[in-house]
Amino acid sequence: MNLPNKLTIIRILMVPVFILFLLTELGGRFNHLITLVLFVAASLTDLLDGYLARKNNLVTNFGKFMDPLADKLLVCSALICFAATRQLPAWMVIVIIAREFIISGFRLIASDEGVVIAASYWGKIKTVVQIIMIIAVIIEFPYAMVIAWAAVVLTIVSLVDYVIKNIHVIKKGGM
Numbered sequence: 761m762n763l764p765n766k767l768t769i770i771r772i773l774m775v776p777v778f779i780l781f782l783l784t785e786l787g788g789r790f791n792h793l794i795t796l797v798l799f800v801a802a803s804l805t806d807l808l809d810g811y812l813a814r815k816n817n818l819v820t821n822f823g824k825f826m827d828p829l830a831d832k833l834l835v836c837s838a839l840i841c842f843a844a845t846r847q848l849p850a851w852m853v854i855v856i857i858a859r860e861f862i863i864s865g866f867r868l869i870a871s872d873e874g875v876v877i878a879a880s881y882w883g884k885i886k887t888v889v890q891i892i893m894i895i896a897v898i899i900e901f902p903y904a905m906v907i908a909w910a911a912v913v914l915t916i917v918s919l920v921d922y923v924i925k926n927i928h929v930i931k932k933g934g935m
Contacts, residue, residue, distance in 0.1 A: 762818045764827075767809035771830045774802040775837050782841050782898070796898050802834050803891050831887070832860050838894045847897050847904075852912050856890065859919045866922065870929045877926055882918035889914050 761769075778798040781787055787794040809827060813819045836857050842848040863883075870877045879887075893911045896904035 761822075762813075762820065764809035764813035764816075764818050765820060765823050767805045767812070768823060768826050768830050771802045771805045771809075772826070772833060774798060774805075775830075775833050778802060778834070779837050779841060782838065783845070792898060792900070796895065799834070799838065799894060799898060806831055806834075828864075832864075835887075835890055835894065836860065838897075842894075842897055848908055852908055855912055856915050859915045862919060863922055866926055866929060870926065873929060873932055875929055877922075877929070880918065880921055880925065882914065882921045886911070886914040886918040 778795065781791055781795040781798060785791050806827070809823070813823055839848065839853040839856055843850040843853040867877055889907065889911045893904065893907040895901075896907045901907070
């Protein structure tokens with residue numbers, strides 16, 4: 761197993777530990793800091809594994825499948841916890857997670873057709889803003905809800921952009 765794939769597995773294994781600290785006070789007075797460090801470290805492994813895979817020509821089918829799944833696990837876990845603790849409205853979390861399901865469905869249909877759909881510019885911006893939003897909620901930033909609204913708007917924009925650019929895949933897939 762190559763290093764990028766190991767980093768992806770490490771990110772997946774970090775999710776339950778992150779959730780544990782997010783939902784408890786296990787870390788005492790350092791709990792917010794531990795939670796923040798875990799989330800940032802997990803997020804950075806995403807950048808690092810993608811960079812290493814492309815730079816060293818280590819792109820694998822495992823990585824193509826598991827890397828996006830690891831990202832969704834990390835982000836969606838945080839969002840679900842925030843909804844459960846009422847740090848974010850549930851409807852915001854549902855909108856963001858629904859977009860991920862829809863895009864994953866598109867990618868499955870596309871892969872059946874032999875088409876690989878790369879992440880779009882809007883999708884990348886959406887991801888960065890979602891990560892910033894999660895950090896803002898963890899550190900209890902006073903304007904976290906403003907960032908959350910931006911994340912929801914970018915989630916919707918990126919979904920619409922994705923559907924418009926890839927509607928041919930759905931049409932070709934038999935719909």
